[in-house]
Amino acid sequence: xxxxxxxxxxxxxxxxxxxxxxxxxxxxxxxxxxxxxxxxxxxxxxxxxxxxxxxxxxxxxxxxxxxxxxxxxxxxxxxxxxxxxxxxxxxxxxxxxxxxxxxxxxxxxxxxxxxxxxxxxxxxxxxxxxxxxxxxxxxxxxxxxxxxxxxxxxxxxxxxxxxxxxxxxxxxxxxxxxxxxxxxxxxxxxxxxxxxxxxxxxxxxxxxxxxxxxxxxxxxxxxxxxxxxxxxxxxxxxxxxxxxxxxxxxxxxxxxxxxxxxxxxxxxxxxxxxxxxxxxxxxxxxxxxxxx
Amino acid sequence: xxxxxxxxxxxxxxxxxxxxxxxxxxxxxxxxxxxxxxxxxxxxxxxxxxxxxxxxxxxxxxxxxxxxxxxxxxxxxxxxxxxxxxxxxxxxxxxxxxxxxxxxxxxxxxxxxxxxxxxxxxxxxxxxxxxxxxxxxxxxxxxxxxxxxxxxxxxxxxxxxxxxxxxxxxxxxxxxxxxxxxxxxxxxxxxxxxxxxxxxxxxxxxxxxxxxxxxxxxxxxxxxxxxxxxxxxxxxxxxxxxxxxxxxxxxxxxxxxxxxxxxxxxxxxxxxxxxxxxxxxxxxxxxxxxxxxxxxxxxxxxxxxxxxxxxxxxxxxxxxxxxxxxxxxxxxxxxxxxxxxxxxxxxxxxxxxxxxxxxxxxxxxxxxxxxxxxxxxxxxxxxxxxxxxxxxxxxxxxxxxxxxxxxxxxxxxxxxxxxxxxxxxxxxxxxxxxxxxxxxxxxxxxxxxxxxxxxxxxxxxxxxxxxxxxxxxxxxxxxxxxxxxxxxxxxxxxxxxxxxxxxxxxxxxxxxxxxxxx
Numbered sequence: 134x135x136x137x138x139x140x141x142x143x144x145x146x147x148x149x150x151x152x153x154x155x156x157x158x159x160x161x162x163x164x165x166x167x168x169x170x171x172x173x174x175x176x177x178x179x180x181x182x183x184x185x186x187x188x189x190x191x192x193x194x195x196x197x198x199x200x201x202x203x204x205x206x207x208x209x210x211x212x213x214x215x216x217x218x219x220x221x222x223x224x225x226x227x228x229x230x231x232x233x234x235x236x237x238x239x240x241x242x243x244x245x246x247x248x249x250x251x252x253x254x255x256x257x258x259x260x261x262x263x264x265x266x267x268x269x270x271x272x273x274x275x276x277x278x279x280x281x282x283x284x285x286x287x288x289x290x291x292x293x294x295x296x297x298x299x300x301x302x303x304x305x306x307x308x309x310x311x312x313x314x315x316x317x318x319x320x321x322x323x324x325x326x327x328x329x330x331x332x333x334x335x336x337x338x339x340x341x342x343x344x345x346x347x348x349x350x351x352x353x354x355x356x357x358x359x360x361x362x363x364x365x366x367x368x369x370x371x372x373x374x375x376x377x378x379x380x381x382x383x384x385x386x387x388x389x390x391x392x393x394x395x396x397x398x399x400x401x402x403x404x405x406x407x408x409x410x411x412x413x414x415x416x417x418x419x420x421x422x423x424x425x
Numbered sequence: 426x427x428x429x430x431x432x433x434x435x436x437x438x439x440x441x442x443x444x445x446x447x448x449x450x451x452x453x454x455x456x457x458x459x460x461x462x463x464x465x466x467x468x469x470x471x472x473x474x475x476x477x478x479x480x481x482x483x484x485x486x487x488x489x490x491x492x493x494x495x496x497x498x499x500x501x502x503x504x505x506x507x508x509x510x511x512x513x514x515x516x517x518x519x520x521x522x523x524x525x526x527x528x529x530x531x532x533x534x535x536x537x538x539x540x541x542x543x544x545x546x547x548x549x550x551x552x553x554x555x556x557x558x559x560x561x562x563x564x565x566x567x568x569x570x571x572x573x574x575x576x577x578x579x580x581x582x583x584x585x586x587x588x589x590x591x592x593x594x595x596x597x598x599x600x601x602x603x604x605x606x607x608x609x610x611x612x613x614x615x616x617x618x619x620x621x622x623x624x625x626x627x628x629x630x631x632x633x634x635x636x637x638x639x640x641x642x643x644x645x646x647x648x649x650x651x652x653x654x655x656x657x658x659x660x661x662x663x664x665x666x667x668x669x670x671x672x673x674x675x676x677x678x679x680x681x682x683x684x685x686x687x688x689x690x691x692x693x694x695x696x697x698x699x700x701x702x703x704x705x706x707x708x709x710x711x712x713x714x715x716x717x718x719x720x721x722x723x724x725x726x727x728x729x730x731x732x733x734x735x736x737x738x739x740x741x742x743x744x745x746x747x748x749x750x751x752x753x754x755x756x757x758x759x760x761x762x763x764x765x766x767x768x769x770x771x772x773x774x775x776x777x778x779x780x781x782x783x784x785x786x787x788x789x790x791x792x793x794x795x796x797x798x799x800x801x802x803x804x805x806x807x808x809x810x811x812x813x814x815x816x817x818x819x820x821x822x823x824x825x826x827x828x829x830x831x832x833x834x835x836x837x838x839x840x841x842x843x844x845x846x847x848x849x850x851x852x853x854x855x856x857x858x859x860x861x862x863x864x865x866x867x868x869x870x871x872x873x874x875x876x877x878x879x880x881x882x883x884x885x886x887x888x889x890x891x892x893x894x895x896x897x898x899x900x901x902x903x904x905x906x907x908x909x910x911x912x913x914x915x916x917x918x919x920x921x922x923x924x925x926x927x928x929x930x931x932x933x934x935x936x937x938x939x940x941x942x943x
Contacts, residue, residue, distance in 0.1 A: 184799075185794075185795065188789065244799065246799075295794075324794040325794065383633075384632070384633040385630045385631060385632055385633055385824070385826065388632045388633070389630075394632070395633045395636035395637075396636055396920075396932055399636070399932040399935040400928045400929075400931035402935060403895070403931040403932065403935055404931055406898075407891075407894055407898050413939070414789060415782060415789025415790075415822055415824075416652065416789075416822030416823065416824045417789070417824075
């Protein structure tokens, strides 16, 4: 266990114990870690959400995480499927910092499908757990660890949550701990977003543009990169404007709106996707970068 | 050896080995002894039963059945004989041996037909390949049941004499009442238009799927449609036959042979001119899908030869049935080996598959919540093996068309092409491919091998650069890379472009598999 400095135990009485965490209600007495423990001293942003997110929710988590990481903020989440994983991916995509607080021992990978993600976080980020190595995933451990996610962070973003999502518990913890809670607004006809919309109704700060979260963390002077938009071709710009106006569209709808044939549209969509302007999922096309 | 009149006769018929007809010599010998009839030469049960049919048919036809010891030999003697078409040749041979029919008239004449107890000639299965086998041996005259005449009439240099019963055959051979030759030649329908299929233009929207299906049709690419229930996957598949290119004579002949041996060439039909469209239910067994069985029969993959095999609800098919598809998809034929022989049935089919994204069908739907657990989704996707997915060149998502789009005008909008127009484009693209590959032994882009892809699907520098970026950004595999090149080649052909442009590659990238991750 103590072979290298990269993994170990940190107790509450140690100077390496994360400062913000010390003063929450019922802080973990002992933390097991693997990775760079100093990340906890960083400015941290928690991003959580439902396990079964829609493509929009995952995009929101990914993009907020990426933006935060680009500005040096460490992204904290639970490495669960769906929103949590998207958040970690976003931070890693920006070559930034990320911390995963697990509901199992740090040597247990849950869910199994996140094996690659876990390995990457071990190498480039930090794994934390209040449970000893070998602890399997047991239901009550997950809501418990949520208080650590919000406890480490200066603010919490709930990217997408249904009515009964565990991330709503994390929001409650964050509010109790005095952290600012952000929620990403969802379409009102979407079952996936009822929880987040309700949070806004109950007082959470809505994320109107991605930069809102950074401003909430006290980061100003945010760099904008929409100069790239002007460099696109006319057809590409037309498509992006339609997407920005409608949120999400099918290829069919785009054909109708632009008058392009399916063949012409197909080629342009591939180029836009490669340049990172759009993303597609299950036949729907979404805008990925701010156009204004 | 002196053959005394009335003791021996011989004639010609055929035997089926898989799809091919081989000629068979029928000999009949009458010897003194207790009246009996023995058939030798490895006859199977239906041929052995011919004894009873023949005896009764001959007597009911008004002829006397010889009260002698009759031996019938079907040569070559080491090949299994199956089928009911041996009735007529054996009956005629026995009658010739007993002197009821002049023996010389049997020479160089082929006979096919099942006999009823009354002596009527009943149409048989496999008439076309059997006739082709006889023709190969130099036989120019063929007597067969009326129901099979049209089917066989496609062959050149064959004089066809359709008969209704045994008496007519006897009268023809004796010269008292010759049968009129069947002289009609089958005419190819003048248009390729299919009247039984929904027109593409009648379907509102779905431009992306229509385009993908057109690309698939242009070069027989295998295609997978993924979408929620009610999106229109089954309907689009059923529209597909309307845009398939017309078949060549050779292709029609091959299909007619296959349908002939299972008895599905309708009486009164000549060649089958329309590409087959087979859509077996997902409960189909592996043997029914691929072919085989004790007496090897062609499976759905062979019945879809040169046509479309539509598998709706792909994950619901039995695992071993789907696994059985791999070999025919790779080899374009089904090889069946038995102790005595190795048969192969051709199986050059285009696979069209449809499935939901998850068991409940609503994964990814922004409005309806998917009620499946992660485990269920994984299980569902894993029913389609990697190797099977590898052989599918195009993947397309299909979503339900919105209400406003459905009601926004029942007339065909200008610019929306109907099936006829799409089919013409498909045929133009297909002719380009046939011409391009004359020396390579293939006929469409879907059949391109690794080496041929290198030869015919080269990209310019812009295209190569695009594909390289895509490789990194989208995580393509080597197999995926090959598929993109093939599909780009087809898109270029559809656009009438001799070389593959980067815009063709960009479009081809839309149809990569993003739905079922491994």
